[in-house]
Amino acid sequence: MSTPDSPRRVRVTSPRRTATRRPVIPTGTREIDEQTRLGEIYMHSLIQSQLRLTLAVIAGAVVILGGIPLLFALVPATRTLSVLGLPLPWVILGIVVYPVVYVAARVYVRNAERIEAEFTEFVGRR
Known part of the structure; x- marks a missing residue:
């Protein structure tokens, strides 16, 4: 009950009631953006x-592709063997090598994207 001398109640509102609110930035992303110690740990992980994946794919490719000259050195019959009229070394070096490199690249890209997606999901939750 207001008396005639008391001030009238006024409702104060923001003039920007329809303005969009700022999105809430997950803590992990903020840590990385602000380059805090925790953000450094996230980026280091x-x-x-990514480095482990790279080394694993390179090691696999080196073992497979590096085994070709070893095959020719240890099994002399492979040097003179023919496949469809072409010497086996030519077939292996000219045809078989490319699918091996392609598969290694596909494996790398798929796993790199998976690692990044998992990292993004993890940081987004924090």
């Missing part, structure tokens, strides 16, 4: 995961 991502880089380590």
